[in-house]
């Protein structure tokens with residue numbers, strides 16, 4: 002379905018980003034990976050799906066590096082047809098204790114990076130009259146949780162940015178939508194499981210149950226593979242007129 006298209010997924014060396022990159026690659030899209038940590042393993046996994054894959058290690062907190070990454074993607078594959086703004090970090094603390102440097106980093110990586118990548122991707126998408134921008138927000142783009150001020154503020158911002166991007170391009174073949182996952186068991190969430198296990202003297206399995214019980218009636222984690230399939234839907238012809246939505250996959254978190 003996506004043969005000949007190129008997808009750039011930020012923060013795709015692990016977790017949700019890698020899951021989405023693999024789902025798009027299975028549909029035939031060439032992939033530009035980004036993120037920290039090991040890139041060789043993810044590159045090999047994508048290449049095994051029979052598509053071309055490249056990697057750029059831009060730090061998504063830096064506008065200049067995002068510009069270099071977008072240029073690299075265009076030089077390598079001609080243009081970016083599908084942009085998935087996924088890179089993100091978390092920090093948990095009460096507002097009065099929140100390290101200012103962590104606030105700045107979360108706003109830069111979780112919100113401003115999506116603005117930069119989007120503004121740089123749009124001209125070529127509009128020229129081709131086809132494009133898909135998929136912002137990985139969070140259920141925290143729709144509701145709050147204590148001790149996550151920067152993350153919740155950034156993710157609400159991402160949902161707002163999604164709507165404006167969709168509206169500004171509503172008469173074109175470029176769509177923009179957000180995906181709002183509940184709990185997904187990635188390294189980002191495992192850290193929160195570890196913190197709960199340590200604080201409450203629980204095993205890893207018990208801490209996972211407590212985390213789910215607090216928020217998710219389904220008592221199950223959403224998987225990167227499931228999120229990847231939703232991204233594929235947004236890229237399909239059936240997604241042509243899906244514009245500016247914030248679509249939860251949250252086990253009932255916000256149905257309560």
Ligand code: NAD
Nearest residue numbers: 012013014015016017036037060061089139184185187189
């Ligand atoms: P993860 O920690 O597994 O992956 C994050 C990715 O971002 C990694 O590839 C990491 O290297 C990269 N990254 C971090 N800082 C970066 C930077 N400065 N520059 C470039 N890359 C950077 O986390 P994840 O759970 O897969 O999170 C992916 C996205 O999904 C995030 O935006 C997160 O907020 C969102 N999300 C996660 C959950 C969840 O439960 N895990 C729920 C809702 C939303």
